[in-house]
Amino acid sequence: MARFKITLFKSNIRKDGSCPVCLRVAKEDKTKYIDLQLSATKGQWDEQASRFKKDKRVNPNYENYNALLNRYEVRKDxxxxxxxxxxxxxxxxxxxxxxxxxxKQGKVYDYFMRQVENLKATRHIGNAKVYERTLHMLAKYDDKIEERLFSELDVKYINRFNLEMEKDGCCGNTRKYYLKTLRAVVNKAIKEREASSNTYPFGKGGFEIGKLAEETAKRYLSPQDLELIKNSPQQNPVLELSRRVFLFMFRYEFYRRSHAD
Structure with a gap:
């Protein structure tokens, strides 16, 4: 039977007197120490609890460190x-x-920002703005998004994100827009091994984005707005061309419908 314990690797004492915090794994008379990228002195470590001592005088960041160790325990399980x-x-x-x-999975925020930077560098400005808006929405409802790992974006998280947007008045199509972008980022992160597929929140058995789609209500142009377009030539050549194309298409469709059998 395998045995696990988070402990100090006391055989490797550093110059400052600290030792690496490791996960010790023992199975069939063999032992391996996995470095958890933390360190502590003997005075900072609670051997019985296998955690940093809950004393801010010796461990100002013990709460964050112990929370991280708790997550490592969950992952081990x-x-x-x-x-x-x-x-x-x-x-x-x-x-x-x-x-x-x-x-070693990447953080959601950092990965998002790298995608934005890459898109801007390759002049895909529109897509970069889409990613930025989606990240802004995540940050609006999740004040810990900068520390969030991809493994934490499970179905429960996505359901909560969707619910918060809905409570804030976002329609189904708007929520679909943000969630499709988030799904694209998660898929890319999995492909690049920045994230694991074990907690993938979409697809079969996960959150179904397609069910958010709503038929957009038809909106008609009022006679007043049409007259405004007819009598408002634009100084900008691109806008003026758009205005003329619109009027041509409008008149063509009106003529076609008027002469239909």
Missing amino acids: EILQKFMEERINWTLNQFEEEFLGMS
Whole structure:
């Protein structure tokens, strides 16, 4: 039976007296230490709780550090559940690969911003603005979006995001617009191995974006607005061309309908 413990790797004492915080995995008389990219001195570490001491005098950031360790514990359990469901007699190396693959996932905000920068650099300004607007909406309803990992964007998260937009008066088509963009980002992140497909929130069994679609109500041009367009030539050549094309199409359609059998 495998054994797990978050502990200090005391065999590697650094110059400042701290030791790496590691996940110790033991199975079949073999042991592996997985570096969790944190460090602590013996005075900062609670050996019994396997966490940083809850004392801001020695650990000003203990709450954030311990919250991160709690998430690592959850991921460890998710990996073991996956191995059990798939009947995998896993090795230490397999566990490490799976664990690091999950824990090294990129942050949603950072990944979004990289996509925006790439789109702007390649002069896809329209798409860049779409991504920026979607990220703005996420930040509006999630004050922790800058720290959010892709693994946290599960079905529950998407449902909550959709509900908050709906409560804010966003119609189905507007919510669909933002969620389709978010889905595109998640898909790209999975393809680039910045995210895992294990918690994919869309598709079969997930959030169904297509159900948000609504038929847009037809809007008619009033006679007053039509007269305004007819009698308002534009100084800008592009706008003037658009005005003339619109009037031509309007008159053509009127003529076609008037002479229809």
